[in-house]
Amino acid sequence: MQRFALLGAGFIGAVHAENLAAHPDVDLVFVYDIDLTRAAALADRFGGKATTNPADVFDATAVDAVFIASSTDTHAEHLRAAADAGLAVVCEKPIAPTLHEAERVVEHVEASGVFAMVDFNxxxxxxxxxxxxxxxxxxxxxxxxxxxxxxxxxxxxxxxxxxxxxxxxxxxxxxxxxxxxxxxxxxxxxxxxxxxxxxxxxxxxxxxxxxxxxxxxxxxxxxxxxxxxxxxxxxxxxxxxxxxxxxxxxxxxxxxxxxxxxxxxxxxxxxxxxxxxxxxxxxxxxxxxxxxxxxxxxxxxxxxxxxxxxxxxxxxxxxxxxxxxxxxxxxxxxxxx
Structure with a gap:
């Protein structure tokens, strides 16, 4: 059973929350969003604890993997945080708003050795x-x-x-x-x-x-x-x-x-x-x-x-x-x- 934290409670976040909750080998433990009301609405529907604190979702003692479905301008930051915490990560495209920043992020994540995937569905x-x-x-x-x-x-x-x-x-x-x-x-x-x-x-x-x-x-x-x-x-x-x-x-x-x-x-x-x-x-x-x-x-x-x-x-x-x-x-x- 993999413990997941979901980042982002917008439209696509809700899609992923439903799939995470339905997967037999996944335990959705956190739903993160800068808007606690949105996070709580998803958590109420699909399980997990709503939070606005990034420290909750990047805690390797409580989480095994993170799913990044937050706004595009936050992807790079969250990918780096997952790598630094040693957490597996799947991320919506793009990796970062600019190609140069994406290159640096990929190098950082690859150097960490964490398992990572882009959600090219x-x-x-x-x-x-x-x-x-x-x-x-x-x-x-x-x-x-x-x-x-x-x-x-x-x-x-x-x-x-x-x-x-x-x-x-x-x-x-x-x-x-x-x-x-x-x-x-x-x-x-x-x-x-x-x-x-x-x-x-x-x-x-x-x-x-x-x-x-x-x-x-x-x-x-x-x-x-x-x-x-x-x-x-x-x-x-x-x-x-x-x-x-x-x-x-x-x-x-x-x-x-x-x-x-x-x-x-x-x-x-x-x-x-x-x-x-x-x-x-x-x-x-x-x-x-x-x-x-x-x-x-x-x-x-x-x-x-x-x-x-x-x-x-x-x-x-x-x-x-x-x-x-x-x-x-x-x-x-x-x-x-």
């Missing part, structure tokens, strides 16, 4: 896992072309977008990680074009709501990722991998896999209304993978180094969006050219 999507299994087994041959779509149903509030870091750091970064995970390669260059089509005012702070990123792999393969903040038809996520010998697709997922046949025609279920409804099961699957790997002694299902490399791609992509040029991707401590 889409790695644990049932269909994406099967797609990767087939690709790894050589089922499509050498990878030549990858197409990914990340299309959200509605534009988030402008207040959120203003502090999100931009579409490529906030939304597309999940698919930069999937690109690395599926292909087993670190892209060497990225070229991005984008527009603010849904709400032109977001262009005032350098953001876009519609973009396409093209990445070149060391093998010569090409990856294209389209990201959209608003579709008008539900949440649309899919991956297609074409190799020299075939193609495999992780398809769009409807809300229900049923179809009505009648004289009027065939009616099928629509896509999920929102991103959360589509990916909700992946959060519990990611937690289980972390708990299992922690018990087995590793390796991490999504290491901090994985998080750092995905963030490096996002930084180069953001630079490409601004410059209009193809940018080389710089990885710290990586063999990628």
């Amino acid at each position: 889409r790695r644990f999507d049932r269909d994406h896992v099967e797609l990767k299994r087939v690709v790894d087994a050589g089922g499509v041959g050498p990878v030549e072309l990858v197409q990914m779509s990340s299309r959200g149903p509605t534009l988030p509030p402008v207040e959120y977008l203003r502090v999100s870091g931009g579409q490529l750091r906030d939304q597309t970064v999940h698919f930069f990680d999937l690109c690395r995970w599926i292909t087993g390669e670190d892209p060497v260059t990225v070229s991005v074009t984008g527009s603010a089509l849904v709400d032109p005012t977001i262009a005032e702070f350098g953001d876009v709501d519609t973009s396409v990123a093209v990445l070149r792999l060391p093998s010569g393969g090409i990856v294209q990722i389209d990201s959209v903040r608003r579709t008008g038809y539900g949440y649309d996520e899919r991956i297609e991998v074409m190799g020299a010998d075939g193609l495999i697709e992780s398809r769009r997922q409807p809300a229900a896999n049923v179809a009505l046949y009648s004289n009027a025609g065939i009616t099928t279920s629509p896509l999920h209304k929102g991103w959360f409804e589509r990916v909700q099961p992946t959060y519990a699957a990611a937690l289980s993978a972390f708990v299992d790997a922690l018990a087995a002694g590793g390796p991490s299902p999504a290491s901090l180094r994985d998080g750092l490399n995905a963030q490096a791609i996002a930084e180069a992509a953001t630079a490409s969006l601004a410059s209009g040029k193809t940018e080389r991707i710089a990885y710290e401590g990586s063999a990628a050219p």
